[in-house]
Amino acid sequence: MTFLSPWFLLLLIPLAGLTVAAVLLRRRRDRFAVRFASLPLLDQVVPERPGWRRHLTSGLGLLSLSFLVLAAARPEADIRVPREQATVMIAVDQSISMRATDVDPSRLEAAIAAGSSFVDELPEAFRVGLVGFAGDAQVLAAPTNDRQAVKDALSRLSLEPMTAIGEGVFTSLDQVRATEELQVPARIVLLSDGTNTTGRSPEEAASAASAAGVPVSTIAYGTPDGVIENGNGPGIRVPVDAAALAALAEATGGTAYEAESSDELREVYEDIGSSIGWISEPRELAPYFAAAAFLCTLIAAALSLRWFARLV
Template sequence: MTFANIEYLFLLLLLIPYILWYILSKGKTSPTLQVSDTHMYASAPKSYKVYLLHAPFLLRLLSFTMLVIILARPQTTDNWQNTEVEGIDIMLAVDVSTSMLAEDLKPNRLEAAKEVASQFINGRPNDNIGLTIFAGESFTQCPLTIDHAVLLNLFQNIKCDIAQRGLISDGTAIGMGIANAVSRLKDSKAKSKVIILLTDGTNNAGDISPLTAAEIAKSFGIRIYTIGVGTNGTAPYPVPTYAGVQYMQVPVEIDEQTLTQIAGTTNGNYFRAGSNAKLEEVYQEIDKLEKTKLNVKEFSKREDDYQLFAWILVVSILLEVVLRNSILKRIP
């Protein structure tokens, strides 16, 4: 236990002169009843009240002590703490272009990817994990963090309509997604740095080509695992109309050659996920990555812990009042 105002504990020194005064003044008090000779009372049995004679004094000392402790604000000993855990640094780069609304995976590609990736994140509590999203442009949704509750909350909020709402341009800028993730990992001290790239299309936007971005990642010792999501052939795609949502079959065009080259350049692997089950298998395979030690700074909040001392203070005051006005009441 620690004290926020520890200097108040010096007030306990005031108890010393008070105790001395009580001892010295004990023999100077005037008797309530004066008699000529007390020998006749020598063999008389003592009342239990004799043993309670100094109880008010002791209760007063206890009350003052409790009051000083409360003023010193006792607190729990939670604080910043450095701990060492096993983990790796991972950036998730997720395609959020409108084509991710195709429903060959259920309920659609993006939601399936979010569900499986969330399970992956929950299964790696000691990893630093971040999130980059990309369509025609790319930006960081969440930087590397060990606080996975925040990461999952931001992850669940991503939608494919950000391009439709004009927040970013539509398209598939794979190179930009990789470059953005590399910028978050390049200064990492972890032994293993990984990008997990998930897309359902071919690169058709951005200022950096996917292979150039892969070379940059390689120079920083970053491995890239690429995932092509989508069935073979065609996939049902929802199209809003005045008559409601209609479905049309659109061709699945995944540039597997480029995704394979990206993974090969960085000593990673390429996976094809044509179903929800296959997507889960892909993340389980990536889950077997090596681990390295990370230093993590944890914080736990300090809280005042005075309640017990306050109860003791109240009880001791009430008990002294009761004793002085009942059993130990003085008659003038």
């Protein structure tokens, strides 16, 4: 928390001095009363002294003044607020390696299920699109508010040879540029399990995304022990390449994730959805401190009337 008018905080110094003076004066008066009065007689004359009640009302008054000083200093803090609009492009790897069953039932099927849940959980005002990439990249769903259209496109994903990660990013960027007139923030979420084997490189794609101001969050999906069956012969190892995807995310200001199971993938999507759906904005807190001061004053006045039949 920061203060836009911090010099008002100097008013806390005399307030602290007033508090110390009140405590010292109270102790001095108590010692004086004990010295010159008979305790048994004092108990009979004043059987019930205010004690903690008077301290409570005084404390509430001092607390109210403190809140007023803080309000005058105009405190400010970053508050998470829901983002009103955004464009999210989901780019999914359709290469043959996504057939590996190291993730049950397979990498692709688990990715489709988790991606559908992710689409459902995004704020309604967000536009969502889908790009599939293998030997090249194709727009399967242009950015839209129609969630079912995107989920239907996800369910139609099929496997093809090769992996064009760079092309997946470039095609997603083209879709983002098509909605630039909306002037809303955009994010690409790219899921893949392998190394780029064709098309423009991820480095070129990262430069383009960075220049466009569009972060790319990547999900390296699968395990180092992934294998795809090859007829009657030995299986082909398809270990996930997390390093290449992490470099892409880092170069664009996005976040790199790794998921080795369908449950982990759902958690990753939940985290991405939270980061996309909310934004931190500076907000002045002075009204809240002023309200707290009013509430403390009101409570102190009510208690004083109840216990002492007076406001002060």
